[in-house]
Amino acid sequence: MQRRDLLKWVAGTGLLMGQPLAMPKARASITPYNGPLFITLAADGGWDVTSFCDPKDNTTMNNWASSGSVRSKSGSPITWAPFALNESFFTRFASDMLVINGIDTQTNAHQAGQRHVWSGRLAEGYPSFGAIAAASLGADLPLGFISNGGYKETAGIATYTLMQDPSALSKLVYPNKFLDYDPNDSWDPAKQYHRSAALELIDQAKRERLQRLSGQSHSPRMQRSIEELLSAKQGQAALAPLADILPASLASYTDEDGEWNPLLRQAQIALACYKAGLTVAADLSIWGFDTHANHDVEHAKGLQRLQRGITFLWDEAERMGIAERVIVCIASDFGRDRKYNDGNGKDHWPVTSAILMAKNKSWTNRVIGQTTAGHDALALNPADFH
Amino acid sequence: MNSDALRDSDNPTLNNPDCAVCHSIMDPIAGTFQNWGNSGQYKDQMWDLWLTQFSRLENAGSNSLPATYKLGSLFQVGDHWYRDMRAPGFNGVTMPTSGNSSRNDDSLRWLASQITADERFATGTVKFWFKTLYGREPYPLPTASGDADYAIKLARYELDQSYIADFAAAFRNGTAGTASHGAYNLKDLFVEMLLSPLYSMASGETFTADEQAVLEGTGQGILLSPEQLARKLHSLTGKPWFHVWDANREQWQQDFYGFYGGIDSDGVTERPNAMNTLMSTVAERYSNEVACQLVLDEFSTTAANRLLFPLVETSDTPASSAGRTAIRANIEHLLGRLWGDTSSTEVDAAYNLFVALRDERINHGASTVLYYNDESAADDSTDEWCALDWANGITTDSQQVMRPWMGVLSYLLSDYRILYE
Numbered sequence: 001m002q003r004r005d006l007l008k009w010v011a012g013t014g015l016l017m018g019q020p021l022a023m024p025k026a027r028a029s030i031t032p033y034n035g036p037l038f039i040t041l042a043a044d045g046g047w048d049v050t051s052f053c054d055p056k057d058n059t060t061m062n063n064w065a066s067s068g069s070v071r072s073k074s075g076s077p078i079t080w081a082p083f084a085l086n087e088s089f090f091t092r093f094a095s096d097m098l099v100i101n102g103i104d105t106q107t108n109a110h111q112a113g114q115r116h117v118w119s120g121r122l123a124e125g126y127p128s129f130g131a132i133a134a135a136s137l138g139a140d141l142p143l144g145f146i147s148n149g150g151y152k153e154t155a156g157i158a159t160y161t162l163m164q165d166p167s168a169l170s171k172l173v174y175p176n177k178f179l180d181y182d183p184n185d186s187w188d189p190a191k192q193y194h195r196s197a198a199l200e201l202i203d204q205a206k207r208e209r210l211q212r213l214s215g216q217s218h219s220p221r222m223q224r225s226i227e228e229l230l231s232a233k234q235g236q237a238a239l240a241p242l243a244d245i246l247p248a249s250l251a252s253y254t255d256e257d258g259e260w261n262p263l264l265r266q267a268q269i270a271l272a273c274y275k276a277g278l279t280v281a282a283d284l285s286i287w288g289f290d291t292h293a294n295h296d297v298e299h300a301k302g303l304q305r306l307q308r309g310i311t312f313l314w315d316e317a318e319r320m321g322i323a324e325r326v327i328v329c330i331a332s333d334f335g336r337d338r339k340y341n342d343g344n345g346k347d348h349w350p351v352t353s354a355i356l357m358a359k360n361k362s363w364t365n366r367v368i369g370q371t372t373a374g375h376d377a378l379a380l381n382p383a384d385f386h
Numbered sequence: 387m388n389s390d391a392l393r394d395s396d397n398p399t400l401n402n403p404d405c406a407v408c409h410s411i412m413d414p415i416a417g418t419f420q421n422w423g424n425s426g427q428y429k430d431q432m433w434d435l436w437l438t439q440f441s442r443l444e445n446a447g448s449n450s451l452p453a454t455y456k457l458g459s460l461f462q463v464g465d466h467w468y469r470d471m472r473a474p475g476f477n478g479v480t481m482p483t484s485g486n487s488s489r490n491d492d493s494l495r496w497l498a499s500q501i502t503a504d505e506r507f508a509t510g511t512v513k514f515w516f517k518t519l520y521g522r523e524p525y526p527l528p529t530a531s532g533d534a535d536y537a538i539k540l541a542r543y544e545l546d547q548s549y550i551a552d553f554a555a556a557f558r559n560g561t562a563g564t565a566s567h568g569a570y571n572l573k574d575l576f577v578e579m580l581l582s583p584l585y586s587m588a589s590g591e592t593f594t595a596d597e598q599a600v601l602e603g604t605g606q607g608i609l610l611s612p613e614q615l616a617r618k619l620h621s622l623t624g625k626p627w628f629h630v631w632d633a634n635r636e637q638w639q640q641d642f643y644g645f646y647g648g649i650d651s652d653g654v655t656e657r658p659n660a661m662n663t664l665m666s667t668v669a670e671r672y673s674n675e676v677a678c679q680l681v682l683d684e685f686s687t688t689a690a691n692r693l694l695f696p697l698v699e700t701s702d703t704p705a706s707s708a709g710r711t712a713i714r715a716n717i718e719h720l721l722g723r724l725w726g727d728t729s730s731t732e733v734d735a736a737y738n739l740f741v742a743l744r745d746e747r748i749n750h751g752a753s754t755v756l757y758y759n760d761e762s763a764a765d766d767s768t769d770e771w772c773a774l775d776w777a778n779g780i781t782t783d784s785q786q787v788m789r790p791w792m793g794v795l796s797y798l799l800s801d802y803r804i805l806y807e
Contacts, residue, residue, distance in 0.1 A: 191771070232665065236667055
């Protein structure tokens with residue numbers, strides 16, 4: 001099909017429904033955001049909630065059941081398994097949790113499970129919760145939706161920003177500054193690549209160039225990408241507050257016991273971007289839960305990483321004075337099987353749980369949804385949601 | 387999906403029709419990978435001593451089946467694949483496993499011969515290369531007819547499928563491309579795909595909003611990955627983007643790799659297909675950081691050996707007719723090399739920037755030394771960083787043209803035409 005045929009084909013579809021076109025939004029001015037920060041935390045691989053927040057003391061299902069029993073805390077309906085760091089984790093946070101058990105993801109496939117959990121749809125192409133939140137509450141923010149690799153489909157309603165080692169971030173906040181020197185050293189180097197007056201002339205020429213491009217006729221993809229670049233550049237000036245809020249000392253990539261844990265730094269940066277008024281939603285991501293072999297040992301490590309990461313997140317949020325505005329949703333692709341396989345692992349199981357966390361909310365310290373002793377999901381009574 | 391089927395624990399992928407509908411297609415193909423174990427090595431299981439204890443002597447390296455299976459009741463000496471799985475095969479054909487025609491030892495070669503003989507191989511090839519050439523996957527078939535944008539999604543899907551069918555037919559019958567190398571020639575397929583509007587559409591007609599939405603993944607304007615950008619800019623400028631103190635740190639692919647959409651193949655496995663603010667600042671920083679060194683390196687060599695400034699010298703200024711001619715000629719060269727656009731509008735814009743930058747320097751008495759830091763100044767606004775070779779290199783610019791050239795390079799190197807293809 002050549003160009004002429006393509007145009008005929010499009011005309012032949014009869015698409016004249018007047019659908020709004022989701023083009024990138026120009027940023028006239030940016031208002032710092034101080035509403036709720038929505039953090040979605042993906043335990044990638046499919047977690048075993050029967051050893052976590054929906055405990056099953058059945059020795060076929062869980063080895064820990066032969067020596068331990070289900071745990072709880074006075075004044076809370078939330079129960080947990082004697083596994084990983086559950087005891088200290090739930091003891092501290094149960095009153096800040098809404099546990100949702102008996103979620104049937106209707107799939108045993110990782111990608112489908114991630115889509116279903118984070119977008120609410122099994123089908124492809126629907127936006128994640130983070131993208132919806134960013135589009136609704138901070139469409140003009142340059143870092144409205146931060147991703148660390150979880151399910152981040154935007155369906156064109158927002159753009160996401162991938163985060164990496166933030167030690168380079170200050171160089172992006174100030175792209176004209178020379179920063180490769182030790183501020184504690186006596187050497188006082190030149191601090192800019194271009195003089196400020198020259199940079200203004202260069203920036204003006206760049207803006208005029210983009211306006212010329214934008215005003216020309218292009219292919220639909222090119223037109224859209226030009227608008228994206230225009231919008232992205234307009235957000236650059238708003239990054240400045242980030243430089244003041246970024247922590248001087250970055251969180252380690254390892255836990256207190258020396259185990260690798262990327263959640264610490266992910267959480268630190270998400271909170272700093274929010275504190276700077278630039279972020280509505282962030283997805284944090286940690287993998288290691290797909291324990292088809294040696295389940296008990298490997299899954300305990302995964303849960304410990306997760307629990308230490310969440311603990312760090314709340315400690316940091318409280319230190320920064322923003323804990324009251326943080327809402328965390330923790331979930332996974334699906335659950336794990338009700339029995340061990342030949343390699344002492346656990347395979348996939350569609351029934352899972354999710355945990356919502358927030359400080360001082362009326363809806364926490366609560367459990368919604370149930371499963372049977374064999375971990376089948378029970379139908380939920382909508383009247384429970386009130 | 388039947389959720390009861392997900393609860394079936396009686397080998398459901400073999401026995402439950404709800405699972406078997408897909409697994410009867412996939413599992414025989416999985417079986418042809420029978421000779422590679424969990425470590426990815428050929429016939430890597432050597433449990434002969436163990437097995438001897440159980441009177442099941444076999445030669446070391448006979449198969450890749452794990453000991454946990456071989457010590458069970460199903461395994462028999464000589465097996466290559468699990469007896470409670472479907473036999474290796476493809477598309478309803480079972481792989482020969484006995485006698486002289488056995489393909490047990492080269493099962494993947496057998497699979498490859500079956501796949502390439504299938505008519506759908508051509509379609510699969512087009513789909514495999516689709517994202518590489520067009521910067522996106524083919525649109526999926528929309529399933530929710532109640533969605534407000536269902537008609538647009540369906541039109542996108544059908545348009546892609548129409549092209550894929552056309553490309554596959556041309557690949558299959560040898561009419562793809564322009565060189566007529568014959569059937570199943572991959573180079574010809576690439577030419578066919580690159581000549582189509584899906585890749586080459588540059589300037590648009592006047593589209594309605596709906597038409598624009600259907601075609602938003604069509605034509606030029608593909609965002610380059612950090613790897614692609616690093617290679618492109620190295621090629622165009624002759625220099626990688628190294629860290630100022632470390633010539634082993636290529637910054638597109640190290641310091642700023644994740645910010646610019648790089649993947650770690652672990653937690654981050656997908657690249658963004660849209661520019662965001664931080665990505666745009668990476669390009670800004672690149673263009674600011676490299677400009678000085680590029681200009682110095684270029685003017686430190688003879689004109690014939692320069693990539694960026696072959697038509698101008700540091701003695702050429704806008705004050706003379708010859709100087710203006712040389713500067714404009716070199717700007718046209720830069721625009722052609724870096725943007726592929728030498729329109730008079732763009733030449734004028736870049737020339738005017740050069741003149742404005744030089745005039746500003748002269749009018750404000752800017753230093754002719756290419757590194758400048760007035761430590762007594764109240765702020766850093768007049769600072770100009772550059773890593774100079776004070777002993778043997780260029781350090782001054784009496785005509786005040788090198789800094790303006792650096793400014794022009796910064797203008798050009800962070801442009802849309804650099805970041806997208």
